[in-house]
Structure formats: C-alpha cells, structure tokens
Amino acid sequence: MRFGEQLKSSLIKDWYFYYISYQDLKDSLKTPYESEPAYRVTSSLSVVPHGPKPKRRPWTADDEQRFVSELEKELDKVYTFQKVKSQEIVRRIQASEKEVNEVLSRADAPDGQAEGPSEDDFLLLEEDLSDIIADVHDLAKFTQLNYTGFQKIIKKHDKTTKWVLKPVFAARLRRKPFFQDNYDAFIIKLSRLYDNVRTRGNPVKGDSSAGGKQQNFVRQTTKYWVHPDNITELKLIILKHLPVLVFNPNKEFSMDDTAVTSIYYDNTDTWELYQGRLKKTEGAEAIRLRWYGGMQSEAIFIERKTHREDWTGEESVKARFKMKEKNVNAYMSGELTVDKIFEKERKDGKRSEKDIASDEALAREIQYRVIARHLVPVTRSFYHRTAFQLPGDARVRISLDTELTMTREDNLDGKKRAGKNWRRMDIGVDWPFSQLPAEDVERFPYAVLEVKLQTQAGQEPPDWIRQLTASHIVEAVPKFSKYIHGSATLQPNRIKLLPYWAPQMDVDIRKPVTHRFGIERPGQSNDISTTGNLDDDSDDDEDSSTGLPGAHQNEDDTEELRRLRAARDAMEQHDMDQRRDYGTVTNGEGPNALDIEERIAAQPLPEDDYPLYDSDDEEDDLEEARYTGGWHYYSKWLKQRGTQLGKTTLDWAKMLIPKPKATPMPTNGPSMGVPKVMGEVKRFKAPKGKRIHVPVRVEPKVQLATERTFLDWLQFSILLGSIAATLLNFGDNVSFAAAWCFTIIALVSLFYSMGLYMWRVKMIRKRRAVTYHDKIGPTVLCIGLFAAVAVSFGVRFAGGEWKGGLKG
Incomplete structure (x- = not known):
C-alpha cells in the first residue's frame, strides 16, 4: 500500500490537524514550471493533459531552505501534540487509579461501615479504562504513522531534488524523539487496574514464577511473527484478557527487567546441534546459558532442551539448573566439578535431596557433552519479553518478544569476540548494539509471539485466542527458532541448510483486516477519515489525481480542479459503499470477504505447484559427504558433475530443436472472481550452494x-x-x-x-x-x-x- 493510502485510511478524525501534512510537503517539492502546462476538461468532468509536458525549473538553495522550514514546523507540531497527549494519558491513569482504589476500598470495608460498590460502578470504571487503552493505542498508531511519514518525505526529497537531507534531519529527529516513547509502563499500570476491575476486586493470586503442574493436560505451543506496527495494539488487546505477568510488583518498572539473553553452544566444525534442532530429529538437543536483566546479573541458568517425537509418547523436555556467573568458565572447561557446585546447597538444606540430585545429574550430562563434543559459544539472542499469564495458572500463557537481536559469540574468522570467556563483554542490554559491525549482528525485523495452551483433551481454546491467532495482527510461523535463525544468518559461509522461513524474510507480513477484531473505544466510533485532501503517494512527479504533469495553475483553475477531484472522490466513495452494502467487495473489506486461505484455494494451481520450496538436494548431499571425506566424497563429486554436464547438454539440445511457444497470459487480473493478493502464493528458491529445510512430520x-x-x-x-x-x-x-x-x-x-x-x-x-x-x-x-x-x-x-x- 502506498503511504498516501495508508495515511488516509489510518488517521483519526479528531486528530486530523496534528498529523504530518504529507500532501503539502509533497507538493512543496515541486518547483514551478518554466512554461505553463496546457490541459483541458472533458465532457465527463475528467481533466487530461494537453500538449507536450513542460519542464520544471531546477531546485535551488532557497527552495531547500523553504522546504526545511516547513518540515521543521511539521516536526514541532507532531512532537508537541505527542508530548501533550502522553502527559494527558499519565494524568488520566493516575486519576483512574485513585477511583479504582476508592471503589476497591469500599468493597473491602467491613459490613455496615460503608456502602459496597455496585455493578454499575465497576462498569463505569471498566469503560473509563477501555477509553484510556484506546487512547494509548491511538497515540502509538499516531506516532508510528507520523514517523513513517517523515521517513517517506525525506526519502522522496532526496530522490526528487538530489539534495541529501536524510543525515541532517536524523539529528533533528533525535532532538525531538516523539517516536522513542515506550508504552510498556502504561501497559503494565493499565493491566493491573483493568485486572482488578474485570475481576471485581478479586484478581487471581499466586506465585508469579509458578508454571502449574496440572496432570492429564495437552500442551500446545504456536509461534507467530508480529509486525512492529502492531506490537502496541497486540499488547493492549491481550491485557484486556490476561494480566501482564510481573515477578516483582513492588519494584518500579524498568526496561532492563524485561531483558532476556541466551547464549547457545555448538560445534563449529559439524554444527550438529543446529542440524539436529532444525531437522527435529529424535533426541536433538540445544544447550544454552540464559540470564535475566543486565550484565550484572549473578544468576546464570544452564539449560538443555531435548526434542522428542510425538509418536514416542514422550514430550519435549527443557531442564535447567542455576549457578553463579563467576563459576561458569570453570564449569564449562571441566575445572570445577559438579560436586562442588551443589556442595553449599546440601549444607544449607533449603532444597530436598531429590531435587539436588536431579540437578546434579543434569549438570554432569551437560558438562560431559560440552567437553566431549567440543561445544563452544556461537550465537547470542537478546530480546525484551512481555509475558501475559494468571499467576500460578499456566493454562494460557502468552509471551511477546520484541527488539529481538542475534549476535555472534564465536572466535572464528580470526576475531576474538569472547576470547576464553563464556560470553563477549563488549555488549550488554544496550539495544540495538550499534557498536557492533554489521557481520556480527542480526536485528530481527519482527516481534515473536508465543502462545502456550494447556487444555484438556478435546477442549477448545478460549474464543479470544482463536480470534487473535486468526486476525491480521499475527503471522503463524510454526517451529520458529531464534537460535536457528541467528546461526543461519550470521554464518552464511558455514551453514548450508536453511530453515523454511529464511527465503520469506523479504515478504511483507502485514495483511488486510479480515474481520472486526482489535481495540474499540466504548460508546464511540473511530471512523476512518475519507477526506479528499489526501491523495495517494506516487514515486513520479506527475499528479496522481488528475494525470497532469503538475499542479501549477492559476487560482481559478486550481480551485476548479479541487472541486472536480472532490466530486470524483465522492462518487467513487459512494460506489464503494454501495458495493460494500451488497457484499460485492471481496478484497478483505465486505461481509462476504474471503480470508487468505480461501483466496489461495480459489486460485488455479500451477502445474509445478509442489513443492513450494526448491532446493538443490545434490548440493546438500555433497556437503554431507564432505564431512565424511575419502572415496565417498569423491564419488559424490563425480556423480554431481556428471549430472550437471548431462543437464547442460540436454538444455542446449532442447534449445536447438524448433518448437512453438505458448503466449503468456497476464496474471494481474482476478481469477475465478477472487482478487489476486500479491505475496500470498510464491515459490521460494534456495540460494546457490544452500538448501531449504522444510519441516516434515515422520511417524x-x-x-x-x-x-x-x-x-x-x-x-x-x-x-x-x-x-x-x-x-x-x-x-x-x-x-x-x-x-x-x-x-x-x-x-x-x-x-x-x-x-x-x-x-x-x-x-x-x-x-x-x-x-x-x-x-x-x-x-x-x-x-x-x-x-x-x-x-x-x-x-x-x-x-x-x-x-x-x-x-x-
């Protein structure tokens, strides 16, 4: 979607005059014509160019000064409104907190001392909090949309005028960082207040760190990607159903508290742990070291994840134990024995002997595997996690990982990143790690949503969960792994087997709205503005609304053109409304709209539709034989070269044989009455020398x-x-x-x-x-x-x- 369309369809009518005047800034990039253009109005009220296209005069320093001045005014307008609105939300949250506490105090008062709150009192509080939640959502969308608008107009300026303004304006944006506000503090406070009101003063209490030990339950875990534009909206939607899980409610919120860092180990010669986790082979392991918070954290968790096939009747297991950071190097090298690690715990007697023995056995196994298989640190993953869960109840647990970044921890390529230490010390939680070179860091473009359900066999998940996972906000990516993605991206010359989502990283995961789901303001309607003052964005210099080479006319002609545009836009909007009322709009907007799966199913399948991922199997076999070596590798190499020579000869022979060719048919139009949506169906080809691994369930x-x-x-x-x-x-x-x-x-x-x-x-x-x-x-x-x-x-x-x- 062009940005002009996005701005038109996303702006809030009440805040219209505080948005960036994108169309005015775009018009100010057009210099006057050296000669007046000729145009004429046809009998059908359409304006068409007439005569040769005139040239515009070159961009001058005065034009640049004028444009920068207008840009500064727009930035100041957006920054001031965002700051005022943010302070207003803070005051509203404080006022609502007082009202909620007052109502809850009446509910907790002994009988006879005060009149208890009525159901209407809680409904009014819930409506007020829902209105604040809608304001936070609107402000986040306002910020994101305006930031995108400034980036777009700067890019258009540099492309159109050939004057480079981007680095200079980036410094001005940093002085007025309206786009850097973090709404997590709002979300945590609103979550606590809304949970108290929703439960009528009786929120679920329990150990926040408890995961629940229900028996006879089936665990279902699904992972999704979330576009940055939808992160705040997603958090606000979830908090209306599940509270934010806070481990220490008495501590003031800090972003460092939500930081989670993991370092994964592997053998840099065979990458056996990577291969096993990617292929999901029975018994595949992942060994990682994890800590929560900043680098000053003393508690380091040593974890091992073991994959089990479903047909075995066993579940995949994640086991871990805790140790102090100062002992990690000695433990990983084998200098520190396992007995000494748990010696102090046995003396203290705070844990049972059974639990200590279990952790001790796990520590021995991990230490043996690290030493015997020559495992070393290879990849670090960092993210900020927001967890939603009822304390002590793990039936529904949702976690959202944002600002996901993977970095290299290995000492390959002659660089001592971590040296002899178990982790590199030149980075911590200072996202986005701008001090690292590009080859050492992979900043993942999306947030990762993980939904864990523990429902009884045959029981359906909650309805709001099904609506959320089927909405346009998330994109399902089964079996996604941070370690697999980071290793495959950061080690392109060493890892040849890629995960199935690797070739899809350049596909935009944003989707049209398929059903009514999201944040709604109670008692009001967030009608989308349909004003005709905003035209679609265009990459060329021609006016996209009239077809004219420009819009430089005298005042009477300009007024006439605006009137004609408004009339035309009103007619088009009326036609669209009628078709929507009769259910004939099928591109994701009408009552009879088809979802993505239905649109794909309605499209004719090509003859070579299977498989969706094309890989060079011979290259993968050759790569596996390379590790074996000897005559096995040379025979594979000779076979591959012979096959390639035969294919080349056959292709040349086919080219020499004359044969008729079919006329290609256009594919832009709709098929079977279903509009074609770009990016929904696509074949993905593995890069040369690599192969895409597609998960295949084998029982x-x-x-x-x-x-x-x-x-x-x-x-x-x-x-x-x-x-x-x-x-x-x-x-x-x-x-x-x-x-x-x-x-x-x-x-x-x-x-x-x-x-x-x-x-x-x-x-x-x-x-x-x-x-x-x-x-x-x-x-x-x-x-x-x-x-x-x-x-x-x-x-x-x-x-x-x-x-x-x-x-x-």
Whole structure:
C-alpha cells in the first residue's frame, strides 16, 4: 500500500490537524514550471493533459531552505501534540487509579461501615479504562504513522531534488524523539487496574514464577511473527484478557527487567546441534546459558532442551539448573566439578535431596557433552519479553518478544569476540548494539509471539485466542527458532541448510483486516477519515489525481480542479459503499470477504505447484559427504558433475530443436472472481550452494505405509508372473506370446516398485519435502496390462482361431 493510502485510511478524525501534512510537503517539492502546462476538461468532468509536458525549473538553495522550514514546523507540531497527549494519558491513569482504589476500598470495608460498590460502578470504571487503552493505542498508531511519514518525505526529497537531507534531519529527529516513547509502563499500570476491575476486586493470586503442574493436560505451543506496527495494539488487546505477568510488583518498572539473553553452544566444525534442532530429529538437543536483566546479573541458568517425537509418547523436555556467573568458565572447561557446585546447597538444606540430585545429574550430562563434543559459544539472542499469564495458572500463557537481536559469540574468522570467556563483554542490554559491525549482528525485523495452551483433551481454546491467532495482527510461523535463525544468518559461509522461513524474510507480513477484531473505544466510533485532501503517494512527479504533469495553475483553475477531484472522490466513495452494502467487495473489506486461505484455494494451481520450496538436494548431499571425506566424497563429486554436464547438454539440445511457444497470459487480473493478493502464493528458491529445510512430520506409520505399498506392488508382480508361467506351460503359440507380455510387465513393475520404495525410504529418512504420491506408475501399469491383453486377442484373431471358434 502506498503511504498516501495508508495515511488516509489510518488517521483519526479528531486528530486530523496534528498529523504530518504529507500532501503539502509533497507538493512543496515541486518547483514551478518554466512554461505553463496546457490541459483541458472533458465532457465527463475528467481533466487530461494537453500538449507536450513542460519542464520544471531546477531546485535551488532557497527552495531547500523553504522546504526545511516547513518540515521543521511539521516536526514541532507532531512532537508537541505527542508530548501533550502522553502527559494527558499519565494524568488520566493516575486519576483512574485513585477511583479504582476508592471503589476497591469500599468493597473491602467491613459490613455496615460503608456502602459496597455496585455493578454499575465497576462498569463505569471498566469503560473509563477501555477509553484510556484506546487512547494509548491511538497515540502509538499516531506516532508510528507520523514517523513513517517523515521517513517517506525525506526519502522522496532526496530522490526528487538530489539534495541529501536524510543525515541532517536524523539529528533533528533525535532532538525531538516523539517516536522513542515506550508504552510498556502504561501497559503494565493499565493491566493491573483493568485486572482488578474485570475481576471485581478479586484478581487471581499466586506465585508469579509458578508454571502449574496440572496432570492429564495437552500442551500446545504456536509461534507467530508480529509486525512492529502492531506490537502496541497486540499488547493492549491481550491485557484486556490476561494480566501482564510481573515477578516483582513492588519494584518500579524498568526496561532492563524485561531483558532476556541466551547464549547457545555448538560445534563449529559439524554444527550438529543446529542440524539436529532444525531437522527435529529424535533426541536433538540445544544447550544454552540464559540470564535475566543486565550484565550484572549473578544468576546464570544452564539449560538443555531435548526434542522428542510425538509418536514416542514422550514430550519435549527443557531442564535447567542455576549457578553463579563467576563459576561458569570453570564449569564449562571441566575445572570445577559438579560436586562442588551443589556442595553449599546440601549444607544449607533449603532444597530436598531429590531435587539436588536431579540437578546434579543434569549438570554432569551437560558438562560431559560440552567437553566431549567440543561445544563452544556461537550465537547470542537478546530480546525484551512481555509475558501475559494468571499467576500460578499456566493454562494460557502468552509471551511477546520484541527488539529481538542475534549476535555472534564465536572466535572464528580470526576475531576474538569472547576470547576464553563464556560470553563477549563488549555488549550488554544496550539495544540495538550499534557498536557492533554489521557481520556480527542480526536485528530481527519482527516481534515473536508465543502462545502456550494447556487444555484438556478435546477442549477448545478460549474464543479470544482463536480470534487473535486468526486476525491480521499475527503471522503463524510454526517451529520458529531464534537460535536457528541467528546461526543461519550470521554464518552464511558455514551453514548450508536453511530453515523454511529464511527465503520469506523479504515478504511483507502485514495483511488486510479480515474481520472486526482489535481495540474499540466504548460508546464511540473511530471512523476512518475519507477526506479528499489526501491523495495517494506516487514515486513520479506527475499528479496522481488528475494525470497532469503538475499542479501549477492559476487560482481559478486550481480551485476548479479541487472541486472536480472532490466530486470524483465522492462518487467513487459512494460506489464503494454501495458495493460494500451488497457484499460485492471481496478484497478483505465486505461481509462476504474471503480470508487468505480461501483466496489461495480459489486460485488455479500451477502445474509445478509442489513443492513450494526448491532446493538443490545434490548440493546438500555433497556437503554431507564432505564431512565424511575419502572415496565417498569423491564419488559424490563425480556423480554431481556428471549430472550437471548431462543437464547442460540436454538444455542446449532442447534449445536447438524448433518448437512453438505458448503466449503468456497476464496474471494481474482476478481469477475465478477472487482478487489476486500479491505475496500470498510464491515459490521460494534456495540460494546457490544452500538448501531449504522444510519441516516434515515422520511417524512410524509413514514407514509402514511405504512398506505396505511396496508389498502390494510385489504381490501384484508375483500374480502377473504366475499368470505368465501358466500360459507358458499350458498354452499354445498365442498363449506363449501373451506369457512374454505378462512376464515383461511383471518384471518392470517389480523393479519399478523396488526403486520407488528405496527412493521413498531415503527421502523419509532425510525428511525431504518431495512428491511422495505416485502419478506415473499406476497409469503405466494399466496401459501395460491393456496392451498385454490386446496382444493376446490380436494374435489369436490374426491367426484365424477366433473365427474358427465361432464357426464351431
């Protein structure tokens, strides 16, 4: 969507005059024409250019000074409004807090001393808090939209005038940082107040760190990406259903308290832990060290995550124990024994011997694996986490990780990043880590939402959860891993196997609104402004509304053009409203709108639609053989080069053969009455020398089904062979010919099924997303059987025996 359309559809009518005047700034980039343009108004009230396009005069220093002055006024206007509105929200939250405390004090008062609050009192408080939540949402959208507007207009200025203003204006933005306000403090206060009001003064209490130990529950975890434009809105939506989980409510909120940092270990020669976690092999492990808060944190958690396949009946396990930061280096190198780590805990007697023994066994296993497998720190992940959960109740837990950043911790490439220490010390929680070189840092463009549900078997999740996960705010990315993404991005020359989401990072995950879901102001309507003063953005210099080369006319003509534009826009809006009322708007806006899955299903599938991800399997096999070495690697290399030479020769031969080519059909229009939405269906190709790993669920029944299919083919081949042997031994010359046909078909089906079975087993073992269904074999088999029967009847008919049989 062009920014002009986004601004028009997103601005709040009551705040209209405080937004950036984007269209005025865009018009001020146009210098006068050297000669007046010619234009004419047609009978259909449309304005069309007439004559050659005139030239504009060059951009001068006076023009630059004028534009910068207008830009400064707009920045001051937006900054002042944002600051005033933010202070107003602070005062409203303070006033609401007093009202909530007063109502709750009446509810807690002994009987007879004060009149208890009524249901209307709580409803009024809930409505007031909902109005404040809507204000926070609107202010966050206001800030984001205006910041984008300034970035867009500066980019357009530099492109149009060839004068570079971006670095200078960036310094001015830093002096008036209206876009750097963090709304997490508002969200935490509103969450506590809203939870008290929603529960009528009886919020759920319990240990904030408790995860719950319910039995006979099924855990379901799903991960989503969230665009930065939707982060604040998402937090406000969730807090109306779940409170923000605060571990220490008596402490003043600080961003450092929400910081979570993890350092992952791996072998830099084989990357075995990366490969195992990506392929989700049974028993795959991940070893990491994690701490909460800043670098001064003394408590370091040593964790091990073990993946278990579903068919085993076991669940994936995450186990950890805690130790002091000063002991980590000695523990990882083996100098500090496990007995000494837990020696003090045993003396204190604060924990049971069973728990200490369990942690001790875990510590021994992790220490052994680190030393035996030569594991070293490779990747660090950093993010700020906001958790939503009822204290002591883990049935619904939602966490949102923002400002996600991955950095390198290894000592490869001749750089001592961490040295002999277990972590590098040149960074901490000072996001966005601007001191690091570009090759050492990967700033993830989205937030990561993780929804964990513990529901009884057969029970549906809460309705608001289903609406949230189906809304335009989130994009589902199953099995997403921060470690996998960071390692694949930061080690492009060493890691050849990529996760399936890697080629999709340049795809915009923002989607049109498919159903009414989000923040709503009680008793009011946030109607979208439909004013005609804002035109769509355009990358060229022509006026996008009239088709004129510009808008430099005399006052009468300009007024006439504006009147015609307003009339045209009003007619188009009226037509759109009518089509929306009758349900004919299907691009995600009307009552009969189709969601993304329905639009994809309605589109015709190309012939080569499967698989969605194209990878070079031979390159991956060669890379795996490289680790083995020896004759196995050289044979793979010779085979690959021979295959490439054969493909090249065949391609050249096809090019030399003349053949007609089909006329390409346009793909921009709608198909089957469904508008085509760009970015929904796309084939992704792995970079040269790399392969995309697509998650493939493999269970024992898959292997059994493959074996059962082969046995069916084998049974059929034996049956055909038996028929051939019978005809050969007890028949005449005609039967002899038919016996040969059936024998050939039996042998072909036997070898074909055996080769197909071996190929399927190999692909299943490697978890490859290939075409497993057989589209050729059954068809060829039926044709062969028909040919064999036809030969039998044909030979007998040609020999006259058929006619003789009829005469007899």
